[in-house]
Amino acid sequence: ENFILGTTMANLGYLQSKSYGFTVAQYSEYDNARLQRSAPHAWLVESTFEDLYYGFYCYEAEDVAIVDNVYRNNVVYGIDPHDYSSRLLIANNEVYGTREKHGIIISREVNNSWIVGNRSYDNGLSGIVLDRQSSNNVVANNVSYDNQGDGIGLYESPDNLLWGNRLMNNLRNGIRVRNSSNVNVYHNVAVLNGTWGIYGQLKDLSATDRNFKEDFYSYEVSMNVVGGELASNASGPLSTDNPAYIAIYDVGMRFPRSDVGIHFEGVLGKYQMQIFDALRNQGRAVFIEPKAVVSGQVTQAEN
Template identity: 55%
Template structure:
């Protein structure tokens, strides 16, 4: 049994058992009447929809990215103080962050600025003293100052570069405020003291990073990016971020964008992060052994394509997560496995997204988790051998689960529930929520999940049609528990024997609908 305490009453929910179909409906003990539900058959036809039309990935290629490079005019390379330029305010504001660069540079902090046109690493090496930027071996370059690609400029790091190293000891990092192309090469946080990649050692320790600001284009293609990022703001690893709310009125830049395709990201604080970015494409990348997240699009990003990526071994949290109003996006044909928490998460009012044909397995929590994010479609995903649920949906209305497969998960194949988040650390102004849950589950197979096939706690509605539930792991077989126990035989009869669609509604909602129909 699950126990939930609220307003000094004990709320009790029945749990699905034994590969069974069950709705667990909460009811307060004592004086309050238990919610009652009506089970009925409905036409199946309105529940049937076509498979989602997924974006065409063929335009997003290395050749197409290369065609976007404008090589004339040739740009200029200049040194400027770090204090003052708008692109660096985020990183020099406050005594602590400014002190970081003073300590590492040993002088008034400076940065390398690329302005006015096209520049390569060879151009940087010719233009700067070796103490700031050096080609240490043929094709291997090290930056010992931050680099800023200014608006209207382009930095191209191409196949002639074997490794582009950012010195940790000297506080180097890379800011794109124009166009950045990293193609057929490596970008590495580098420890000069140890003469090796700057592998993660402890939280809070500075490591180089890449951040692209509003109005920019960033292309990382067929490359390896390693060991970037730490805990400070906009310094997470590879970030594509609109200017902060304080800066945006001054800068007035459009939303940033970019393509990251065919590349490897490993030992990053975040493998990828974005903020208010539009039309970013993450295609065919591998996110391996990153610290907090593999892929983490965030606040108010839209129309993202996250496709054909592999995310595994994330050490703290999830393989792939979209959070806080990441809307109108596509997450499909990805593999996310052996992450410490969930394989894929949709979180905090992220709506109108399609998750299709993803494979999530051997994750330490759920395969796919939907938190406080309604109006999303999950189609044809495969969740197996996850430690908790195959698919979990919390406080989310109008979520469609179509043709999904959940096999041998540690708890349930599908678990839908509500939860009161008042009193948790959640900022309820920034991240409001409603305790509403409604699911449509059509097709798919729920096989051999340890605690049962499906459980739905306190739904506003549930619609089911054509779901196969096989190989119960408990000897009690198919059962329906909680407030719907009396309707067990009817539900099984409708769903399995008659092959009809089933609708479950609270009686008070059913009465409201009947009154509305009469009016």
């Protein structure tokens, strides 16, 4: 158990397992079988973490609260809960200036957690990331801006809810959903991002060094996009590679930066006029479920 309040930690950590700076970690498998200790947990409240190798790292932790802290100018990650941790609350933190990678990331089956009310900006890659089968999480009312990657990225992480987040002026996408299914994107605002407001991406990872037994994933994208605004993003409001399905309702799409105006690509581009007519003129929802793909072209769909 660790309880941190009103503390400043700086200039700690190095590249060695569980020695990253401030770490909440489980024992080794051998020691844990012998000691039979419960999972570690911690509260970190109203504290500052600066120039740590990782601002925060945990492994097989439960019931961790990271609330009202400042994470600034850390090296690799700001906040990085990892490996089979659950029931985390990451709330009302300010995370900025992470030099190499993401401001906030949860990775490898970090489940049933809440990332709410944080500000993540000026980070080396993305503001907030869910990675490697992290599921059943709520990411709500965060502000992610001026990052060198995406505002929010979901990588191989199905069954998550993004609600009421504001993603502004990120170098890449406002929201990227990669190889992740059943993602609910409700009432988010993505404006002035460098590519798409929301991007659904299929990516084959077979050429990487990933351990597919430990880090399995499904080559599939599906999402519900409801409410919110996708405005003035450089490539357009919304794009997705061939999805299992995509549902869209009551989404604002204004102020295009492209010379061709507001436009879609891929599956959505094929039905662009019908989509706009249903959304804008009829006030109806749109549901697209491609039935078959031949040489990258959708041959039949329902909407």
